[in-house]
Amino acid sequence: MSAESKSATPILQLVGVCKTFNDLTAVDNIDLDIIEGEFFTVVGPSGSGKTTLLRMLAGMEAPTTGNITLRGERINDMPANKRPTCLVFQSLALFPHMTVGENIEFPLKMRGVNSKVRKARALELMRVVRLPENYYGKNVMKCSGGERQRVAISRALAYDPDVLFFDEPLSAIDYKLKKVLEKELKDLHKETGKTFIYITHSLEEAMVMSDRIGVMRAGRLVQVGTPEEIYRKPVDRFVSEFVGEVNVIAVARDQSAWKGIDFPGRFNVAPTDATADADSVFIVIRPEFMHIVGEGEVADNTLQGVIYNEYSLGSRMQYQVRVDGKVMLVELSRAKALPDAIGRTVTLGWDPQDAISVVS
Numbered sequence: 001m002s003a004e005s006k007s008a009t010p011i012l013q014l015v016g017v018c019k020t021f022n023d024l025t026a027v028d029n030i031d032l033d034i035i036e037g038e039f040f041t042v043v044g045p046s047g048s049g050k051t052t053l054l055r056m057l058a059g060m061e062a063p064t065t066g067n068i069t070l071r072g073e074r075i076n077d078m079p080a081n082k083r084p085t086c087l088v089f090q091s092l093a094l095f096p097h098m099t100v101g102e103n104i105e106f107p108l109k110m111r112g113v114n115s116k117v118r119k120a121r122a123l124e125l126m127r128v129v130r131l132p133e134n135y136y137g138k139n140v141m142k143c144s145g146g147e148r149q150r151v152a153i154s155r156a157l158a159y160d161p162d163v164l165f166f167d168e169p170l171s172a173i174d175y176k177l178k179k180v181l182e183k184e185l186k187d188l189h190k191e192t193g194k195t196f197i198y199i200t201h202s203l204e205e206a207m208v209m210s211d212r213i214g215v216m217r218a219g220r221l222v223q224v225g226t227p228e229e230i231y232r233k234p235v236d237r238f239v240s241e242f243v244g245e246v247n248v249i250a251v252a253r254d255q256s257a258w259k260g261i262d263f264p265g266r267f268n269v270a271p272t273d274a275t276a277d278a279d280s281v282f283i284v285i286r287p288e289f290m291h292i293v294g295e296g297e298v299a300d301n302t303l304q305g306v307i308y309n310e311y312s313l314g315s316r317m318q319y320q321v322r323v324d325g326k327v328m329l330v331e332l333s334r335a336k337a338l339p340d341a342i343g344r345t346v347t348l349g350w351d352p353q354d355a356i357s358v359v360s
Contacts, residue, residue, distance in 0.1 A: 011036035011162065011195050012057065017066035019052050026052040028219035029066070034197065036162075039189045041198040041206040044216030045242070051167065053216070054199045058087045058165050070162075086161040090168045092152040094140050100126070100147075101136040104154045125154040128191065130184065146177045153185075157192065166198040170205060182208045203243055207231070215239050236358050240284040247290060247328045252280040263324055268300040270352035274359055281357045287318060287329040289354040292338070292346045299349025303328065307341045321348060 010033035019027040027049045034040050042050045055061040056068060059080030068075055075083060094103050104125055105118040113121075123133055129150040135143070140151055149169060156164055166185075170178045186209045189196050200206060206213045207227045214224045215238075223235045234240035237248065250261035251269060258269045258281075267283065275281050293299050305323035317337045321328045330348055338344065 008036050010034055011071060012197075013067075013069045014057075015067050015069075017053075017056065017063045017068060019049075019056060019061060020064045025219050027056070027063075030221050032214065032221060032224065034195065036195055037193055038211040039186070039196045039198065039209055040212050040214065041200060041210040042214045042216060042221075043200055043203050043206045043242070045201060048216040049219040050199050050201075050216050054087075054165055054167055054197070057163075057197060058085060059083050060087075084162040085165060086156040086159045086163075087165040087167060088152050088156050088169050090171060092148055092169070094148060094152060094155075096141045098140060099136065100131065100138050100140050100143065100151050103140050103151050104158055106155060107159045121158060122154070125157050126150075128157070129154050129188065145173055146181060149173065149181060150184075153188065157194075161194070163195045163197060166196065168200050171200070171202075178205075185209055215242060232356070234284070234356060234358055237282050237284070237360050240282075240356060240358055245287055245329055247285040247287065249283040249285070250280065251283055253278070262326060263303060268352045269357055270355065272357045274357045278359060281359060284356040284358055285350050285354065287331040288316075290328065290330040290348055290350050292319075292330060292332065293349040297349075299347075300351050301349060301355075303348045305346065305348060307338070307344050307346060310341050319346075321346060323348070 012034040014030050014032040017027060017030045018025065030053065042053060044050045052061065056063055059075070059078060062076055070083065080087075095106065098106070101119065101122045104122040108118045108121060123136060126133060126135065131147065131150050131154070135147070140148060143151065152169070170181055173181065182205060189209075198206070198209065210227055212224060212226055213230050214221045215230065216222070217238055223230060223239050225233070230239065231243055234243060240246055241248070249263060249267070251258040251267050252261055254266070258267045260267055261280070269275055269281070269283060291299070293302060303323045305321040305328060307319050308322045309320040311318040311320070313331065316331050316333055318329060318331045319338070319341060321330060328348060332338070
């Protein structure tokens with residue numbers, strides 16, 4: 001997203017948006033601005049409200065209270081087919097009896113566009129999503145999962161929407177192909193300049209593709225920020241743990257120092273907004289910032305434990321260390337990997353500035 005886009009007027013705005021189903025509040029008082037041209041991803045566990053939020057944005061549900069505006073126009077009750085938006089479903093919803101070209105051309109055919117123009121547009125979109133031209137006449141059900149994904153995106157682009165919505169489109173695709181399509185979606189976003197709003201339960205997907213991420217929990221957006229902000233400055237323990245594997249240590253204020261709740265001893269905690277007035281906080285240390293203290297080395301914070309297991313992560317090794325009955329994780333580069341690691345007693349160390357202090 002360009003600097004100009006970041007300062008632009010929002011294309012979509014949500015103010016106090018709620019959605020209730022009988023006694024269930026699925027979406028709870030959300031305020032959000034989505035900037036034109038950005039790739040915005042909503043992540044959260046199952047039941048967090050992200051799909052309900054998407055359905056309201058796409059026109060498949062109306063908010064119970066609050067307002068959704070598109071380019072300043074209130075669209076709460078505007079049906080999906082009247083909005084300049086398009087949704088790529090998780091199931092893709094392609095027409096199985098049609099060819100690749102016919103699927104892509106379908107929205108243009110419904111608008112009365114002549115066949116010659118439709119075909120030219122379909123072939124153009126196939127090139128955008130890297131589908132071979134000779135697939136134009138191929139039955140869509142003879143395409144692979146990744147190829148059908150490209151057809152669905154091409155069909156969505158044929159509508160020429162202002163906003164494209166994606167409902168977990170990569171969830172049923174194998175890992176290797178998923179990594180390819182993540183990069184292709186990001187490239188496609190850059191090439192088209194469209195606004196993408198993407199729903200997923202996978203934080204990894206969101207981190208790879210997004211300009212900004214919104215993390216949902218129990219119907220609320222608990223944090224909105226760039227991937228870097230979400231990773232390095234989570235607002236609470238839920239976000240820090242949702243982002244990935246972390247080590248969490250509970251500490252309580254003891255006069256001018258911090259005393260461990262999970263582990264005995266005192267800890268050096270970097271002052272932050274979270275620690276300013278709190279009597280207790282959680283220290284979050286990501287495994288890559290935890291290290292094993294060697295002989296003659298020192299660290300501001302240390303814990304001693306026994307290596308229980310090890311895991312190969314390609315260029316890195318992860319060690320599971322048991323400390324007073326709790327599990328801590330540390331990642332080391334291959335160059336610093338420990339020989340005969342399992343069963344060794346080690347001292348784990350970290351510096352205060354490498355940890356994150358959060359509230360519960």
